Amino acid sequence: MSRDWLADDRADLAAERILDAAARLFAERGVAAVGMGDIAKAAGCSRATLYRYFENRQAVRLAFVHRATRRIAAEVFARVGAIDDPAERIVTAMLGAIEAVRADPMLIAWFRPGESGAAGRISQDSDVIESIAAGLFPPTTLTDPERSRLARWLTRIIVSFLAAPGRDADEERAMLDEFVVPVVSRAFA
Structure with missing residues (x-):
């Protein structure tokens, strides 16, 4: 995974990027079909990074x-x-x-x-x-x-x-x- 996706080191931008990726997946696959691994991959981050921002799929x-x-x-x-x-x-x-x-x-x-x-x-x-x-x-x-x-x-x-x-x-x-x-x-x- 590339670390440059967080280059400007701002949590709000990282969270927005994650939510943008989740939104695209929700539209493509449906809400129920999207897991945390899918969101991390689409956002270009690791699952560990995703869990730093959101504790679970419901969050x-x-x-x-x-x-x-x-x-x-x-x-x-x-x-x-x-x-x-x-x-x-x-x-x-x-x-x-x-x-x-x-x-x-x-x-x-x-x-x-x-x-x-x-x-x-x-x-x-x-x-x-x-x-x-x-x-x-x-x-x-x-x-x-x-x-x-x-x-x-x-x-x-x-x-x-x-x-x-x-x-x-x-x-x-x-x-x-x-x-x-x-x-x-x-x-x-």
């Missing part, structure tokens, strides 16, 4: 999902920043997140048949994803547990649309308008 997956979530969240927050109506803001954000994942081969790979389980588990166990989702909510009288529960529910809906898409974008929008808007409107009335 790589989690870091990848968090990185992608932060990027998508920045795009979504920019898109919905001027929307005052909480229900419209949340529906637009959900559709924007779904669109962004579907447009990226490295992300939609997580939702191929047989693959969405890992994405679903991460999305429900991640404090990062939950706090980003809750960041869409206006200041309210909701308690922290209520905000958390609502954020996890909305995330589940996004994951379900990615794993089992509607017939088209209009149908998905109609489902969100019919089922999500009433709940969000009541929560933030």
